[in-house]
Amino acid sequence: MKIRLLLFFICTSFLGVAQNNIPIVERVDLSILEKGKIHKLWLSLGEDFQNKPITIPVFIAKGKEEGPVLGLTAAIHGNELNGIPIIHNIFENLDPSSLKGVLVAIPGLNPLAIDRNQREFIDGTDLNRIFPGKEHGNRSEQMAYQIGKKVISLFDYHIDLHTASFGRINSLYGRGDMNDSTLSTMLRLIEPDLIVSNKGKASFGTASGLTMRAYALSLGVKSITVEYGNPQVFQNDMIARGVSGIKNLMTHLGMLKGKVSIPVVENVCSKSYWIYTQEGGYLEVLVQLNQKVEEGEQIAVVKDSFGTIVQTYSAPESGIVVGKSTNPVAISGSRIIHLGVLTEK
Ligand SMILES: [Zn+2]
Structure with missing residues (x-):
C-alpha cells in the first residue's frame, strides 16, 4: 500500500513536471499579458479520449511598446522540424524589455503528428489543405478550425515554417505573392536561396481546402511560407539562417532596434x-x-x-x-x- 501511494505521488508529480508548471489555457488573450515579459502557455485545441486537453506550446514575447504582432508557426506537418529550434533560438536571445510589439510563436503546431513522426494529422489528413476547417467537422477539420480561430487570428504578420517531406530535400525557399509589396519585402528579408511567387489561394478540391497561409491572407494577415531544408532533422545551417532572416524581418517591422537593408534575391520563380x-x-x-x-x-x-x-x-x-x-x-x-x-x- 505504501509503495502504491509513493508511486501515485511520483506519477502525479511527474505529470506536473512534464507540464513544467506552464498554465493550460482555452484561448490566448494578448491584451491581458504583462508587457516586457516572455510568457509560455499550453493552448488547448480539443480533447483526447481521456478528456485531457490536446495542447500546443505557445511562446509569447510581449514588448513594452505597442507594435505589430508577428506570428511564427512550425511543424503543421509533423515531420518538418527545423522551425522548432529556430523559434527556440529566437526566444533564447530575445530581450522583451526592448521589444516593440508582440512575437507569438508555436514551436510544434501539430503535436499528435510530431509524436508519430508523420506529416499528416492522425486521421491521415494534411492539415495544411483544409483551412478554415469546421467547428463541428471531423477530427482534422475541428483541429484546423481551432488553429484558425485561436492562433492565426492573433497575428498581423505570419511566417509558416516548413521543410521538405520524407524522401525529399529542399533549398531554403520562400513562397508568397511577389506582386504584393509587403509580402515581397517579407520574402526578401528572410534571405532565401530562392522565392516561388504564388498567391497560395489554390483550392485542393475539398469542401474547405485552403492552406493555412491562404486562410491567414483571407483574414488580412500578411502571411508567407518558408521551407527550411529537410524532414525529421535539426539542421544547424538552416536553423542559423532561419533565425537571422526572421530577426531581419523583426528589425524591418521596428520590433527590434537597428536597421536592415532589404536583400536582393536573384532567383525569383514565377511558377514551379x-x-x-x-x-x-x-x-x-x-x-x-x-x-x-x-x-x-x-x-x-x-x-x-x-x-x-x-x-x-x-x-x-x-x-x-x-x-x-x-x-x-x-x-x-x-x-x-x-x-x-x-x-x-
Ligand atoms: Zn510542410
Whole structure:
C-alpha cells in the first residue's frame, strides 16, 4: 500500500513536471499579458479520449511598446522540424524589455503528428489543405478550425515554417505573392536561396481546402511560407539562417532596434512544379538543389533491377532546382525534382 501511494505521488508529480508548471489555457488573450515579459502557455485545441486537453506550446514575447504582432508557426506537418529550434533560438536571445510589439510563436503546431513522426494529422489528413476547417467537422477539420480561430487570428504578420517531406530535400525557399509589396519585402528579408511567387489561394478540391497561409491572407494577415531544408532533422545551417532572416524581418517591422537593408534575391520563380517518373525502377537524380538547368538538360535516370537504364529524364524548360527526391525507389508517378521557372528579368 505504501509503495502504491509513493508511486501515485511520483506519477502525479511527474505529470506536473512534464507540464513544467506552464498554465493550460482555452484561448490566448494578448491584451491581458504583462508587457516586457516572455510568457509560455499550453493552448488547448480539443480533447483526447481521456478528456485531457490536446495542447500546443505557445511562446509569447510581449514588448513594452505597442507594435505589430508577428506570428511564427512550425511543424503543421509533423515531420518538418527545423522551425522548432529556430523559434527556440529566437526566444533564447530575445530581450522583451526592448521589444516593440508582440512575437507569438508555436514551436510544434501539430503535436499528435510530431509524436508519430508523420506529416499528416492522425486521421491521415494534411492539415495544411483544409483551412478554415469546421467547428463541428471531423477530427482534422475541428483541429484546423481551432488553429484558425485561436492562433492565426492573433497575428498581423505570419511566417509558416516548413521543410521538405520524407524522401525529399529542399533549398531554403520562400513562397508568397511577389506582386504584393509587403509580402515581397517579407520574402526578401528572410534571405532565401530562392522565392516561388504564388498567391497560395489554390483550392485542393475539398469542401474547405485552403492552406493555412491562404486562410491567414483571407483574414488580412500578411502571411508567407518558408521551407527550411529537410524532414525529421535539426539542421544547424538552416536553423542559423532561419533565425537571422526572421530577426531581419523583426528589425524591418521596428520590433527590434537597428536597421536592415532589404536583400536582393536573384532567383525569383514565377511558377514551379514537380516532374514525375513514368517508369518504375531505381531513380538517380543528377542535379543538385539550387542548380540552374537548361531546357533539355538531363536531370535523372531510372534503372531496372539489373542496373540497366530504362529511362532518362530531361528538364522540360529552363529553371532552377527547388527540391529533389532522395528516395531511389520509384514507381511510376514518383517525384523527381521540383523545378522553379525563373521570372524573366
Ligand atoms: Zn510542410
